[in-house]
Amino acid sequence: MMGDFYEMVYEVVRLIPRGRVTNYGSIARYLGSPQSSRLVGWAMNQSHSKTPPVPAHRVVNRNGELSGRQHFATPVLMEELLKAEGIRVKRNTVVNFKMLFWDPEKELSL
């Protein structure tokens, strides 16, 4: 297995509610590896060939920036997908990120 960690990442990302977003660090922390935030991003890179598809557009960095948009089919796809869910994106950054933020550790622990 190239990593159960990766599959766990995909699973968590798929749990992100529509219209909400989270960041790499929170996912990594939820999985027990706070310092593996990079691996989450790396996992996203492979998410394109996963089934069911992983809503990677709902995952942004801790600043709410669409840092991974370049890895989508088109640089604007990520923003379009987010806008389609009611999330406003301004200059590659999620507006009201703080409000839309979805923390797996918090949301899934309730």
Place this chain on the structure above:
DNA sequence: TAGCTGACGAAAA
């Protein structure tokens, strides 16, 4: 084979 890089983040200075 060894070293560098990458959709990141936290701590240290």
Place this chain on the structure above:
DNA sequence: TTTTTCGCCAGCT
């Protein structure tokens, strides 16, 4: 507050 360094795992040169 801003800049720098380290850690994580896999893939590439």
